[in-house]
Amino acid sequence: MGLLEVVGVLAAVVGALIAVATVVFVGRERLWAALRDPWPRLDAIAPYLVTLGVVLLFRRLALRYGPEFSWVVGVNLTGTIYAVEGTFIATLQSYGSPAVTMALSFAYLYGYAFLLLFPFVAYFALDEPDHLRELTAAATLNYGLGLVCYILFVVYGPRNVILDQAPPLLYDLYPQSQLLTREVNRNVNAFPSLHTSLSVTVAAMAIRTRDHYRRFAPVAAVAAGLVVLSTMYLAIHWAMDVLGGVVLGLVAYYGGVYAPATSASDLYAWLHADSAGRTRPPQ
């Protein structure tokens, strides 16, 4: 039904954004060179990519079974968050306008998807695979730790509590988008904001890699700021979810940066050594 259309538009817009960013920040030659010799990079990130895949698979399962499980083991923090911050989101919205809503809806849907995907292209194009590995590990941590939080905490977003004071502007502007957001998350999983945490992680990575992509760093920082603001302005997240997201994003960033450099060939060698009864692979 409507979902395919929404996904189609998303793919087209984000694809265009990534194409433009690749030309501007990376350069076609650099990407082309990397594509001609992808194996060292894939070798370096394979263990992390597999872990990410497993985490995403778990997340998929958790979307179906997690909420029921969460109600049993988790704690419902919605009332506490509402008691702490009250109608802050409504106050934030009062500074808005239809133009701001449009801009932030764009940031929330397309800006976020761009921030999530473009760094993989950019770091793939680098000669050294370190940053690509760091990014993959950080993304895995974001999803993995986020999933743990989703199970531990039941939190409904502002639209489920202060709907009248802080209307869900994105869904009013673009009702069909809810078909997509419903596919990727449940309404009890507002804490922490993964939009926030992943954006913060990517911005931190962009600053770390500013020597490679000098112009991308400020763009990523601004885009991340807009995504973070949009999650609150569109009444999708509480300020507390965003705070939790910032903490998660930074934890994931440092976790990713300090993740051990284990490539697929290292693992293979290690496994081989183990089965041969030797402690070190043959030189």
Added chain:
Amino acid sequence: MAHEKVKPVGHLRAGMAGDRGGPSRRSLLSATGTALATASAGCLNGVLSENARDRPSQVSLSVTTPPADDDPNAVRIARQLVSNLSTAGIDARLVPEGETQLSVNVLLNREFDLVVTDHPRIADPDRLRTLLHSTNAEGKGWQNPFGYSNLDVDGALEAQCRLTGTDRERVVRELIRRVVRDQPFSVVAIPRYYSAARASVAFEAGATTLQQPLDYLSVRPPEDRTELRVLLFDGRVLVNRNPLAVEYRDRGAVVGSIYDPVGRRVAGRVVPWIARHWEWMEEGERPRLRVSLRSDLTFHDGEPLTASDVAFSYRFLADTSLGAAEEPVPAPRFRGRVGLVHGTNVPERNTVVIEFEPCSREVLRRALTVPVLPTHVWTEKSRLRRRFLTQALVWENRQPVGSGPLAFESAEYEQSLTLVRNSDHFLFRDDLQGAARTFADRPAFERVTFEATPSGTAAVELLENGEADAVASPLNDETARQRARSSTGVQFRRDDDWSWYVVGYNARRPHLSNPRFRRVLSRLVDRNHVVEAVLDGEGIPSDVPAMRDRYVPDDLRWNGESTLGPFPGEEGSVDPEAVRELFREIGYRYDDGTLVAG
């Protein structure tokens, strides 16, 4: 403590004064010892008696409510209540819970303080018996979820069941008066029911929306189409199609179209449905009804439906363990109705005699509206999962086998459900007799698909685009209503007021067991403001749990304010001083602005 300390000092002085020429060492020691002993004893006594008492602590209450995704109005009423409780010095917390979880916590586990939700309006006062009779407090589901017990109310509930006519009305009025006085739960307002459909969809035979099983027999898809595409906001039927499940309580329309009862309520009266006719038998101390079923009835899987299935259904709904458990394990949803039945016997293949408890026929007919279940499917569901919990109560019944006008075809978990017209149904017979004739050759479509949609606006947009035909959930969201009103391809539909917003109190919890406390809480909801601001004027304020005027004592009719007293504030917000005075009047105390107890 300070006061206690003074006395021993005096005692010490007396001792010293009694010994001329200065206190001897011994007397001094002894005096000091006594003094210390007395002092410490006094002090200790104080400490002990102080600590033996619980410190007064702030009263705290949680307010459970469905989130706005499930019901945008309930959460706003709940917020008003939380805010007013806070102003009253109570530590109040909002607890949004999805409808399934809310049902589990409130109806099964009784884990709540206050709950704000909608509840079907009570047309027949006998429903109050299920809701409030104290012997139901250990039951599950809507059997006295409030844990309320009042012997006078119990007596009136029993009496109304036996009486008829004006005698019954008089007893019910007295019952309503007691219930309003005691506030086991508070009625807040009656919302109007709004829904929407494509302009080309026809509603016939008096139906206006898709709330009841019969509505699906009355609706006609656009001329050229044989399929009806229906949208739901509440996707529970897309997961669970067990007619016995409490936590997946829907309005019953979808599952109710799959399962046929002996008699259906048509225009307010229970009329023969799978029964051809029935007659009351005069002899015997208990009322007995001889029910003759229509001939050659079948379930959707082709198995014949006979009088023994009817008898089985009553036995099974009364004890889903079929005798395997020490005590019966009734199906909570039907306990009130099935409890009216004493027993059954089957003299002929298509005849069943139902023996009832002594009650009026008017009340007893309710018992005929429970679903008839196929014996061959449900017998094995009597297996005990744990104590007092059978497979029948937790089974999802994804591929239901009933005998109703709609039969299961296919489903995608949480996404969609397709039912097909049951062309073997008696509604398609040429010799169809009785009140069911209104629905001859129905439904008017071959298949109906249900899909979950996230919000009212998304639903109206799908209707506008012609991607769906009707919405079967209430359109509570004002934005969606406006859009449905102004859209040309969409008809905006209004139906009778079908539910109340209520505040339920868990009388098993401290303070909430006190009717005076509940009476004050009931006044903390500004019913006029709820209707104006929350329901956008689309409803009426109310505080009496009776639907029909003849059951409401004259002096309890709504006259602008609750009979318990005016709202202690303005525009939905209580005045801090006024509300605290209400709690002081019933014997509560304040400490630095917080309501304390203990």
